[in-house]
Amino acid sequence: MAQLKLLTISGSLRKGSFNRMLLTEAVAAFGDADHTDADLHLPLYDGDLEDAEGVPSAVQTLADQIAAADAVVISAPEYNKGISGVLKNALDWVSRTESNPWANKPTVVMSAAAGRTGGETQLFMTMQCLAQLQVHLVPGPGIMVAGAFDAFDDDGRLKADSYREALAKRMALLRAEITSS
Numbered sequence: 001m002a003q004l005k006l007l008t009i010s011g012s013l014r015k016g017s018f019n020r021m022l023l024t025e026a027v028a029a030f031g032d033a034d035h036t037d038a039d040l041h042l043p044l045y046d047g048d049l050e051d052a053e054g055v056p057s058a059v060q061t062l063a064d065q066i067a068a069a070d071a072v073v074i075s076a077p078e079y080n081k082g083i084s085g086v087l088k089n090a091l092d093w094v095s096r097t098e099s100n101p102w103a104n105k106p107t108v109v110m111s112a113a114a115g116r117t118g119g120e121t122q123l124f125m126t127m128q129c130l131a132q133l134q135v136h137l138v139p140g141p142g143i144m145v146a147g148a149f150d151a152f153d154d155d156g157r158l159k160a161d162s163y164r165e166a167l168a169k170r171m172a173l174l175r176a177e178i179t180s181s
Contacts, residue, residue: 004178006033007069011076011087011126013040018112018148019075021156025164026073026110026143029171036069038062038090045092059093066094067101070178071108071138073171078113078122083129091129102133106177108170110143112151118144140173141166 008023027035042058043049049056055063066072076087094101109126111119123144127137143166145151151159158164 004033004070004175005068006030006035007038007065007072008035009038009040009072009074009076009087009090011040011074011084011122013086017077018145018152019077021152022075022110022112022143022145022158022167023073024156025158025167026075026108026171029164029168030073030175031171033070036065038065040086040090042090042093045089045096050096055093055097059090060097062090063094063097063099063101066105067099069105071106071174073108073110073174074126075110075112075143076119076122076126078111078115078117078119081121083122083125087126088129091133095133100133102130102135104134104136106138106174107135108138108140108143108174110145110167110170112145112148114148116146118146118148120144136177138170138174138177140170143167143170 010019012019076084111123113119
């Protein structure tokens with residue numbers, strides 16, 4: 001079997017983002033794969049821009065990465081009890097590309113947030129947005145890292161065994177979803 005292709009998408013642009021740290025942990029838990037980290041530095045969706053210039057090349061690159069991936073892992077913070085603007089903008093732009101790269105794509109959504117629910121509202125909002133794009137949301141234990149400021153050590157590793165164990169189970173389910181089809 002060819003090497004699996006895993007795409008990670010962070011709903012936070014910040015380099016030191018807890019969600020980027022969580023994605024790094026997810027990639028390690030997933031195991032051997034060709035990993036790509038998506039770039040969400042995209043212009044704000046604007047129908048006039050799309051009409052005048054078409055889909056920006058950065059958006060088409062993201063859509064192509066989604067299409068080429070065997071699976072996608074998304075991790076995003078919760079901003080004001082909702083989905084991050086960066087992530088929502090990316091979903092909106094990709095929905096404007098010619099084909100639907102999300103269709104039946106095995107995907108896991110998780111979150112790391114400062115609050116005590118770990119971004120639960122964001123997680124469910126993101127899954128709702130993805131359902132409209134016909135994504136195959138892989139079921140499994142929810143990964144919502146609460147109190148993210150204290151959840152990672154100085155090396156960006158999850159401190160709690162419970163989070164690491166849940167993440168390992170979820171990534172094993174994602175890998176099994178890909179390899180069984």
